[in-house]
Every structure is written in structure tokens, then in C-alpha cells.
Amino acid sequence: MSSAAEDLPELLLAVAEGDRAAFARFYQRTSAKLFGVILRILPERSIAEDAMQDAYAKIWRNAAGFDARRGSPITWAATIARNAAIDVRRREQPGGRIRDDDFDFDMMSDPASGASAEDMAALRACLDRLDPEQRSLILAAYLNGESREELAERLGHPTGTIKSWLHRGLAKLRGCLDG
Amino acid sequence: MADDYDALAGEYVLGTLDAAEQRAFQRRLLTDPAVAAAVADWQARLSPLLHAVPEVQAPAALWDQVEMSSRPANDNSVLRRWQAATVAAALVALVTTGLALRPQPAPQAPVQVAQAPAPSPLYQSVAALSETGGAPALLVTYDDKTGKMRVTPVNVSPRPGHSLELWVIAGKAAPKSIGLMKDKGATALDQLALDLKQSNMIAVSVEPEGGSPTGLPTGPVIYSGPMIRLTTS
Numbered sequence: 001m002s003s004a005a006e007d008l009p010e011l012l013l014a015v016a017e018g019d020r021a022a023f024a025r026f027y028q029r030t031s032a033k034l035f036g037v038i039l040r041i042l043p044e045r046s047i048a049e050d051a052m053q054d055a056y057a058k059i060w061r062n063a064a065g066f067d068a069r070r071g072s073p074i075t076w077a078a079t080i081a082r083n084a085a086i087d088v089r090r091r092e093q094p095g096g097r098i099r100d101d102d103f104d105f106d107m108m109s110d111p112a113s114g115a116s117a118e119d120m121a122a123l124r125a126c127l128d129r130l131d132p133e134q135r136s137l138i139l140a141a142y143l144n145g146e147s148r149e150e151l152a153e154r155l156g157h158p159t160g161t162i163k164s165w166l167h168r169g170l171a172k173l174r175g176c177l178d179g
Numbered sequence: 180m181a182d183d184y185d186a187l188a189g190e191y192v193l194g195t196l197d198a199a200e201q202r203a204f205q206r207r208l209l210t211d212p213a214v215a216a217a218v219a220d221w222q223a224r225l226s227p228l229l230h231a232v233p234e235v236q237a238p239a240a241l242w243d244q245v246e247m248s249s250r251p252a253n254d255n256s257v258l259r260r261w262q263a264a265t266v267a268a269a270l271v272a273l274v275t276t277g278l279a280l281r282p283q284p285a286p287q288a289p290v291q292v293a294q295a296p297a298p299s300p301l302y303q304s305v306a307a308l309s310e311t312g313g314a315p316a317l318l319v320t321y322d323d324k325t326g327k328m329r330v331t332p333v334n335v336s337p338r339p340g341h342s343l344e345l346w347v348i349a350g351k352a353a354p355k356s357i358g359l360m361k362d363k364g365a366t367a368l369d370q371l372a373l374d375l376k377q378s379n380m381i382a383v384s385v386e387p388e389g390g391s392p393t394g395l396p397t398g399p400v401i402y403s404g405p406m407i408r409l410t411t412s
Contacts, residue, residue: 017339023246034237035236036234049244053245053248057245062398065385075226075229079222082229090198116227119227139228147194148197163190166193170193174224177224
């Protein structure tokens with residue numbers, strides 16, 4: 001497959017110039033990752049498919065905004081997908097279904113998945129150092145798209161408590177990662 | 180450094196701010212480069228998590244629908260939904276795409292009024308537009324008596340196949356399009372009535388050729404800066 005040899009940054013550059021064939025190849029290379037990200041936030045498949053369309057419409061329009069010095073294309077695209085899914089989740093299902101499966105930390109050591117191994121290892125080590133409640137709040141919000149209200153309801157605490165736990169967890173995470 | 184806006188930036192990236200907090204934060208985000216940088220840092224800190232999410236094969240038929248959205252047709256459900264989207268949603272798009280994944284920015288070059296061109300009969304307001312934390316890329320001059328604005332590129336990277344669109348954000352209002360930049364050289368706009376009694380941000384976004392189809396920025400905001408009123412003698 002010649003497409004495997006093609007760099008994602010090069011593909012995105014071509015997408016930015018309006019190259020539809022490059023867009024198709026970019027989709028082939030990234031759609032399984034983006035669908036995985038979106039499905040965690042929107043478990044309903046038909047809604048997840050709508051969010052996929054939103055995400056790729058943004059990728060098509062905004063490819064010129066991608067800057068290779070600032071990160072990998074897959075991270076850029078996955079971040080767009082996550083935000084598109086959260087937009088839909090907040091808009092269309094404020095009550096939202098909740099996934100309570102555990103997050104598989106071992107996936108974070110998968111070197112083929114696109115992030116730099118050091119970044120993944122550092123984030124994993126720092127998450128491990130958080131209090132378990134703080135860690136699970138951060139993961140539930142980031143990966144499952146749960147709102148503060150959803151977290152409060154699920155855990156049976158006032159939203160103010162959730163907020164202060166999140167703030168403490170984020171501050172500790174930042175201190176660990178930046179320190 | 181870890182003052183209140185950093186916690187808000189982290190929560191903004193997590194998506195746990197409530198609707199009112201999020202709207203208020205988005206306004207700060209558009210007007211304060213330090214806040215935008217804090218958001219970009221949180222994106223960078225947390226985004227490795229996305230790589231750990233298992234892949235799921237998308238249904239084969241989905242590509243056809245995705246492909247539709249890359250066609251420059253007006254009758255397009257995704258675009259229509261965009262047209263109906265709220266200002267807040269449009270701003271989220273700016274943040275998620277334009278500002279995502281920036282590394283630590285260099286300290287911002289302050290826009291120094293003292294270095295601005297001296298007041299002249301031709302204009303009373305200036306703005307230096309820059310990337311977040313970057314050196315000025317565009318200079319804007321505006322004369323409120325004649326309503327003429329001139330936008331001069333200083334260091335603008337070309338965006339092939341796209342238009343650069345100029346926006347003004349007056350106070351807390353939604354961004355308002357004031358025109359497209361010319362591909363080369365300075366862009367002159369006239370009949371612009373800016374309300375100089377309130378603060379005005381000028382911003383430049385990357386749009387499909389011909390400009391935003393929605394009346395709001397759809398692409399990343401690549402440059403922005405506040406209008407500064409020169410004291411006229």
C-alpha cells in the first residue's frame with residue numbers, strides 16, 4: 001500500500017489545498033481512531049456518526065490551521081473529534097448515557113498510537129499519583145464527556161464539591177507534568 | 180501563575196464548565212492571549228489520553244456522508260447545521276482547532292502605543308494583529324471620521340485555497356465580518372462604523388475561499404489584536 005508511506009502531515013497539507021483525494025486518504029487513515037474517541041462520548045451509534053460528520057467537516061475546512069510544529073495530525077484530528085462529540089452531547093442529550101467501564105491504562109503504552117511515548121508515560125505516571133476520585137473525575141470528563149452535573153449526580157455530591165475536586169486534581173496534575 | 184484562569188482553562192478543556200461559565204470564559208479566550216495559551220497547554224497535557232482510546236471501525240457508508248461535507252454545495256446538511264449553530268458553538272470550534280496544541284508561547288510582545296505610528300489626520304486607531312504570543316503579523320489602521328480601514332500584512336503566511344477573513348469583536352458582541360483580505364498587499368476597507376467607545380478586537384480567521392459560509396468564523400483564528408485609540412491632538 002503506497003498510502004501507508006504517505007505522511008499524515010503531507011496529507012493534511014494537501015487537504016488544506018482542497019485536494020479531495022487526499023481528504024479521502026486522511027479519512028481512511030484516521031476514521032477508526034476518531035470513531036473510537038467519539039463513541040466513548042456518544043455511545044449511540046447514529047448520534048456518533050453525526051458527530052463524525054461534524055468532525056470531518058471541521059477537519060476539511062480547517063486543515064490550513066494545522067501546524068506540524070504544534071503536534072501530530074492524529075492528535076489534532078482526535079481533539080477536533082472529541083470537541084465535536086462533546087458539543088453534540090451537551091446539545092442533544094443533556095442527561096446523557098454514562099459509561100462506567102474502567103479506562104485501560106495499558107493502552108497508553110501503545111507506541112503505535114501516535115503520541116510520543118514520553119508524553120504518554122509522563123501523563124500516565126502523573127495520573128497514577130492523583131487521588132483515585134480526582135483521577136476518575138478527570139478521566140470521566142475528558143474521555144466520556146461527562147459534565148459537572150452528570151458527575152455530581154452519578155457520585156452523589158454537590159456540583160461545588162465536584163468543581164473543587166476537579167480543580168485540585170488539575171492543579172496536582174499540572175504540577176506533576178510541568179514540574 | 181496557577182491563578183484562577185488556569186483552573187478555568189483546565190475545566191474548559193475537560194468540558195466541565197457550566198453553560199454560563201463557558202460563555203464567559205470563551206470571551207476571555209478570544210481577547211486574552213495568556214488565557215488562550217493556558218487552554219492550549221491543557222489540550223497538550225491531556226491529549227495523549229486520546230491515543231489510548233481503542234479504535235472502532237466506522238461504518239463503510241459513513242464516508243459518503245463525510246465526503247458530501249467537503250463539497251462546496253450550499254445544500255448541505257452539515258453546513259446548514261452550522262448556520263444554525265450558536266455563537267458559542269462557533270467559538271468552541273475556534274478554540275478546538277485554531278488554538279489547540281500550541282506549545283508554550285514565547286512571551287507576548289506587548290503592543291506598545293509608543294511605537295505605533297504617530298497620530299495623523301488619516302487615522303486615529305491602530306491595531307497590531309499577531310498569533311498568540313507571536314510577533315505582529317498585520318497592522319491595522321482605522322479612521323472613524325471617514326470609516327476607512329487599512330490592513331497591511333507584515334508577516335503573513337499564505338493559505339493556499341483559503342480566504343483570510345477579517346472580523347471585529349466589539350465589546351462582548353459576536354464576531355462581525357468586515358471583509359476578506361486581499362491575496363497580496365494591503366487591504367483597504369471603507370464605510371466601516373466601529374463604536375470606538377467600547378473595546379474592539381480585530382481578528383483574522385482562515386475560511387473557505389470566498390469567506391465564511393455562516394456569517395461567523397468557521398476556521399481557526401490565526402491572528403488577533405485589540406484596537407488602540409491614539410490620543411488625537
